[in-house]
Amino acid sequence: MSAGRETGEREREFGPYGGRFVPESLIPALDELEEAWLAARDDPSFGQELDALLRDYAGRPTPLYHAKRLSQACGATVYLKREDLLHTGAHKINNALGQALLARRMGKSRVIAETGAGQHGVATATVCALLGLECVVYMGTEDMRRQRPNVERMGLLGASVTPVEAGARTLKEAVSAAIRDWVANVESTHYIIGSAVGPAPYPGLVRDLQRVIGDEMRSQIEAAEGRLPDRVIACVGGGSNAIGAFVPFVGDTEVDLIGVEAAGEGLDSGRHSAPLTTGASGVLHGAMSAVLQDEYGQVLEAHSISAGLDYPGSGPEHAWLRDEGRVRYVAVPDQDAVDAFRRLCLLEGIIPALEPSHALAWLLDNLGGGGLDLLVLSGRGDKDLAEVLSR
Numbered sequence: 001m002s003a004g005r006e007t008g009e010r011e012r013e014f015g016p017y018g019g020r021f022v023p024e025s026l027i028p029a030l031d032e033l034e035e036a037w038l039a040a041r042d043d044p045s046f047g048q049e050l051d052a053l054l055r056d057y058a059g060r061p062t063p064l065y066h067a068k069r070l071s072q073a074c075g076a077t078v079y080l081k082r083e084d085l086l087h088t089g090a091h092k093i094n095n096a097l098g099q100a101l102l103a104r105r106m107g108k109s110r111v112i113a114e115t116g117a118g119q120h121g122v123a124t125a126t127v128c129a130l131l132g133l134e135c136v137v138y139m140g141t142e143d144m145r146r147q148r149p150n151v152e153r154m155g156l157l158g159a160s161v162t163p164v165e166a167g168a169r170t171l172k173e174a175v176s177a178a179i180r181d182w183v184a185n186v187e188s189t190h191y192i193i194g195s196a197v198g199p200a201p202y203p204g205l206v207r208d209l210q211r212v213i214g215d216e217m218r219s220q221i222e223a224a225e226g227r228l229p230d231r232v233i234a235c236v237g238g239g240s241n242a243i244g245a246f247v248p249f250v251g252d253t254e255v256d257l258i259g260v261e262a263a264g265e266g267l268d269s270g271r272h273s274a275p276l277t278t279g280a281s282g283v284l285h286g287a288m289s290a291v292l293q294d295e296y297g298q299v300l301e302a303h304s305i306s307a308g309l310d311y312p313g314s315g316p317e318h319a320w321l322r323d324e325g326r327v328r329y330v331a332v333p334d335q336d337a338v339d340a341f342r343r344l345c346l347l348e349g350i351i352p353a354l355e356p357s358h359a360l361a362w363l364l365d366n367l368g369g370g371g372l373d374l375l376v377l378s379g380r381g382d383k384d385l386a387e388v389l390s391r
Helices: 024-041 044-058 068-074 092-105 119-131 141-146 148-156 171-184 202-210 212-225 240-249 316-324 334-348 354-365 382-389
Strands: 064-066 077-082 110-115 134-140 160-164 189-191 231-235 256-264 282-284 287-289 327-333 372-377
Touching (some): 024 171, 044 092, 068 077, 092 119, 092 189, 092 202, 110 119, 119 134, 119 148, 134 141, 148 160, 160 171, 202 316, 212 240, 240 372, 256 354, 287 316, 327 354, 334 354, 354 372, 354 382
Parallel strands (some): 077 372, 110 189, 134 160, 231 256
Antiparallel strands (some): 064 077, 282 287
């Protein structure tokens, strides 16, 4: 199994971040999940089944594409990691497959999930259909408006999409609703968290399942160019695609790692989703991490044109890598992301999701001076067409 081979310790904390800030009723379920994952990683039959599904069902390995016209525009050599070509259209299927197999292994017949951009919801609905599991997906009504095609896809796949009207009606509220469901139904239900957030063991588990992205990138770029890249660039919301891409390169200090958040309407406006860039910290959804909050510790509403980045927190491992200085986190405004979305369409004939369009915008504005750049194209843009065309 490609996921997590090098992770031997029981990770609960990343420096001061991580941990479990949850009701006591969830501790046994978290312990059960941690024990199941540690056992599954060492079980050849589990690894073989997951690897076979990733290859034959999801479509791994994904290509590392030399974007020649984009490279010419950037004055650098740019490769795109084509996670948009995976089944369901984004990297989310990597994690959903692994966790659904774990749910079945633990004897859980019901799966719940949260979703913002809809891609994690679609991936979860897909794998539940594949494995014959009941599926309930929580989604804020604002995100349901922005991502209507994905709502329809989830329904076709047999999932029940539960609208969430609270607060900003986006991802934060969907996560809160899913956690309440889990507390009430913990015996029969597994919660497939979609990003590298939440209480332990989720951040490490999701990282392990997503590091297949970075492992493939590393071997592919060495085969193509005979060396490691100068920069690895990925968008960061909760941070699963980015942590999966970064981890295999963390020990290579000559490789710059760049995480790109959503600056929304500008960092000074207060309407953004950039807790890492702004140095924020706090507790959200079961973990200490980078969290947007006010002086009283109240979590602030986030804003991004991208539903997948519209979340006031990020994964605890990202917060730790920020504080350690190993990863540089930056932020890109809405309009710059839309402009980059359109530019990639015209330069390469690829319609990207708005999430990686933030990373692409940063690349276009920070040219590599002839260097070698890897950018994770974490999803495709079908879901974002209405939002982009309205601007």
